[in-house]
Amino acid sequence: MLKESAERFVSGEAGFQHTREGIRFSPANWKTMADLGWLLLMIPEESGGLGGGAIDAALLTESFGRGRLITPYISTAVVAAGLLARADDFSTHSALLESIGTGQALVALATEESSSRYDLNRITTAAKRAAGGFTLSGEKIVVQDGAIAGHFLVSALLEGKTTLWVVDKDAAGLTRRAYRTIDRAPACDLSFADTPATLVLADAAAPLERAIDQARVLLAAEALGCMEAALSITAEYIKTRTQFGRTLSSFQTLTHRVADCYVKCEQLRSALFRALSLIDAEPRARGAPASAALITAIEAGEFVCGQAIQLHGGIGMTEEYVVGHYYKRIRAIGRTYGDLAYLRRRYIDLTQRSA
């Protein structure tokens, strides 16, 4: 049911085909998603959510991928909402979590720094006790959905530990430089100078890793959606496009390439199912398949969406046509919650070195 509703949503008002003039975040779409109850889908019922699982959320992000939707769903509704729901002092943050649910609050996660390379603990932003609470100082870069967020969840060091804080976009000493990424998602850099912040998690390393593992798996699902859509558009295209007086589909090299793409999609689907089944397991049993799913998504996605461009020829290279947008989304997906180098190293650490 969720699956159909997601597909209807994406193929209806929200999908790429209908927003081609300006592929960007749509507040109207976000409102609809809130109304459909999707924004607190994975939050436990006792924290005001629907108590759904990652499998449900994956159905959504796979559809978003298929429709090439620009949405802060993963950053806000999965990562930020998930972390807020586990806050040390839930009562302080329950209102913000509720606003996420209604679609009023967009909350972005700011963890990456100039030299972190996705390592959540390799940061220099520091928290410091100040009059009436705490302040943060430091810089974060490429904050996913940061250009449209009203609040940020910010990682910082306090007494050598990775801690997590919430900061209002209008807080004193906060400078935001907004821009966008190659896949047209809104992003920003943040600079904190004694910026007031409220504590979310005093020991954030494990919950952050868990939230981001969820994000990785859901990104892999989105990638699968992108790949399936790009592949089916490509298969249709080569049936009709003619060259040298024949349809492209009469060239075996091209149809076998399509078959290779299909195999990659199926490999990702299997890796994804595996990661989803183990998403609530202990960190090691969860982390390896989550990394494996995203590794597979990045590699398979590069191949499938890259070949979607190749098999289209020139038209596939144009911004006006859709397959390039799938490709660019894959490129961005591979540089958000870890890239191949980071994820492979993490996978190897979890599977080939003794605990």
Add this chain to the structure above:
Amino acid sequence: MLKESAERFVSGEAGFQHTREGIRFSPANWKTMADLGWLLLMIPEESGGLGGGAIDAALLTESFGRGRLITPYISTAVVAAGLLARADDFSTHSALLESIGTGQALVALATEESSSRYDLNRITTAAKRAAGGFTLSGEKIVVQDGAIAGHFLVSALLEGKTTLWVVDKDAAGLTRRAYRTIDRAPACDLSFADTPATLVLADAAAPLERAIDQARVLLAAEALGCMEAALSITAEYIKTRTQFGRTLSSFQTLTHRVADCYVKCEQLRSALFRALSLIDAEPRARGAPASAALITAIEAGEFVCGQAIQLHGGIGMTEEYVVGHYYKRIRAIGRTYGDLAYLRRRYIDLTQRSA
């Protein structure tokens, strides 16, 4: 002229087509090669050789590759002869060098040990002063052409330095366990127990590296010969073999695979020419292209000869047919004077770390 004579030799009595019943080292072929003056081709004239260059020798080994000839040419006529010609005391070894030239002496290089992994200086075999000279103790494995050799050039440590020695196959305390390699070349393990040995080079590291760089480039040339032959046999095969009522060559996937193989052959040819042009340069300028040529040969050879099997289908998997023998030779070539891991590391050391 050398090229034609090599091709005549290989397509005449010597090549695989004619020795299919027993693909193995042929003393008669070796005699012919001696008569043709090939065995001291690369030895300077003042040491009794022809003063030819590596380019000439490459013409030969490329032909040997094409004819899938089992010959100790590289180990004896290039490596051993080259090292003997540079002996500290040439007069001691000139007779052996001369016998190589006449085809009477086969001399094999024994450097590899159980844990050297192609590193010429990572050895434990030791030389020691004894009554009336020196003796060696230690073990060598997978001595190329060792099963048919009458003498061995053996690397050993003396006072922390890598030194090189000549040992007679019948020397006291020498045990030889003969066998063959997957490409049907004769090999052996050697075990030395206070075995008398005569010094060739007291400081062998640099000359050994030089001789083996030559061997690497000539192996790359032999690989090119294997690949060209396998590819042309395959291209002919798919023209005549029918499946599903059509010739295999009507399937574009297969013809494009042949084209990919051609590209790999051309890449190797270029890498080979480059390495040959720089074979007499200083060690760094020589070593990088020599390694690059063999790396390219191993990678391209695996692809081309592997695809020769694949495109043939079942028949390509049989010992009776020729393409599998090209494939196996490539596999052996990639494990003789360095494998991919060793050669890549060496290449990177020579090109990406400062001198």
Add this chain to the structure above:
Amino acid sequence: MNLQFSDEDERFRHSIRDALKDLVPPDMARRTRQGVHPTKADLKAWNRIMYERGWAAAHWPKEYGGTGWSPLHVHIFEEELAAVDAPFLSYFGLRLVGPLIFTFGTEKQKKQYIPDILTGDTFWCQGFSEPSSGSDLASLRTTAVREGDEYVLNGQKIWTTEAHYADKMFCLARTNTEVPPQKGGLSFLMLPMDDPGIQVRPIITIDEGHSVNEVFFENVRVPVTNIIGEEGRGWDYAKFLLGNERVTNAHVPRAKRDLVLLKQMAETELRNANGTLDEDDVRRRIAKIEIDLDGLEWAVLREVIGGSRSPAIASALKIVASELQQHMAELAVDLIGARGRVYYDEADLERNDLAASPPEYVPGLAARQLFLRATTIYAGSNEIQRGIIAKQQFGL
């Protein structure tokens, strides 16, 4: 789709594990690990051991001598078998002709053939491929011409695995050359291998091993009662067999065991190599293999539990599994340095007289890598599989 082993599954796994402990004779286990083509004696002995426990045909229904286990339990059973290096039981009786007989055969045939398949007293081989056919069953030429109560068989089969071990063969032959094989021209016949009209010629493969053969038929007379099912339906039955193979051909249990061994071997070699192996590259290749294999296992489990979802899946599984087997074999050889070019004779192996004083896992690796080049060729080459996917999944 959520897929986790239940507590009951885990209990089952442990009961099997306990029962298998010390069951495989050590030298048999070593030969399996070393990837030696199994001897007939090993196969018979192991078949007997399995038979005595009622496990020879674990995947069969109870009424024919199987266990009646769920497909998931069969999968777990096979994993545990692989984990103790049990030899792979001969495929052709237990996997192919057995199910063919109990599904399409007569009662008399069932009584006559099934028991000896279960005990391993009769070994079978399969006559499918022919010299002119390659991946193309439609071009089979072997004919079975009816004369009275007999078919007279003439023609040739090739790539016949274990024909030199086999007591019987089941094969496809054209019982009607007037119609195409797809349209009623093919039938399945069973024949004894000791018929004087049958000649078996070994084919030595590039690993220098002998596991496949050419088989020649010259006026082999087969009673019409030796036909399986109906005359002319050979094409359909062949598809039935291929359907059965879609999961088993991925060889996941065996591959998982191989990966365990490969990882152990890698740690040993990395330790010994002391920097001369490229550790990061080795670990990355292992990771890639493991990720692909875990994915393959999940795909197989989805098939096992959920049944087939798409006709193209079987082809995808075949492509992935075959390339995976090759990559594992290639990495193994790359780990062992110069020993990777040594030819290890199976006789040397038995005498334990081995060149280059290698660790136990070394002999057999190079030959195995060579032999596994065939995985992308046999059972429908990977090119054929891509064609099937393009057609079935995309209408291309």
Add this chain to the structure above:
Amino acid sequence: MNLQFSDEDERFRHSIRDALKDLVPPDMARRTRQGVHPTKADLKAWNRIMYERGWAAAHWPKEYGGTGWSPLHVHIFEEELAAVDAPFLSYFGLRLVGPLIFTFGTEKQKKQYIPDILTGDTFWCQGFSEPSSGSDLASLRTTAVREGDEYVLNGQKIWTTEAHYADKMFCLARTNTEVPPQKGGLSFLMLPMDDPGIQVRPIITIDEGHSVNEVFFENVRVPVTNIIGEEGRGWDYAKFLLGNERVTNAHVPRAKRDLVLLKQMAETELRNANGTLDEDDVRRRIAKIEIDLDGLEWAVLREVIGGSRSPAIASALKIVASELQQHMAELAVDLIGARGRVYYDEADLERNDLAASPPEYVPGLAARQLFLRATTIYAGSNEIQRGIIAKQQFGL
């Protein structure tokens, strides 16, 4: 074949290197390094600088304003240009239509067009591809119907690089629709881009850059004197141009410079990453690129010096060069972490107001990687090249 630079070659290289010192304006060099699509102003300015030294058309014969240098010296010259980050001069006048005119054109045409090509006062674009044609010139549809002393041109071109900069176009059109393009149906015409019947529509590529266009012709009247060479020989002349491109399209000098920059960038990032990048993998990828590029250079030098040996070589060079460019661009993006997904606007670049406070080499890398996806598509897709090799080299 032995190929080494002689002392004289080395002296030549040094004289060029000295002459080029400080010649490229620093901001122009930065834009070249950053892979920004060059502005018309940059191209004109640099063309003028080169012209004043007699080097605008280094590869042309002396009589038409070239240098008369040997192909090897031209190659060295281009390497040195690339090494100082000189912009690539506009291709279409100097590389394509210029040689076409001085080889096949009339004396009048030479006088009229060549000088402005040399100075860079006239920029050209090339009208080859059409929407229906892709890699297939035989299916061109643009027609040029003769009416008195004029051709009347109707149709459409696509992927026309720099059409929005160009003063003139040379294009292929069907002057005879009765015969196939290969057999006399095609001619080369020259037209001014400011003709009211010509409309240029930008095509934005996936890097969000503008370098290619659609061009529409509606009753564009071209004097018959604007034909190059003979009517109906367009196919032959197109082949002449493709022949000229076989070496230059490999872009070796530019790629060598890119590799130098890539290696520097890698050292910087490896230092900063302090273990979070996978050093061995980065070094291995660089090694692979360098080995392939050195090979490509050697192949090009063999062509430059020895002339063509096989019709399939040009296709092989195209395949290798295009994949190499892609691999270099991919590695560059992989080196820069999360900044690899930032969209850097060219305007931000000029204002030096850059997101994620990146090192100088970062902006432009992601866009360049995206744009270079086209290299395996344009100038005859790599699939087309494989077809050419199969046919030309193996008769397949």
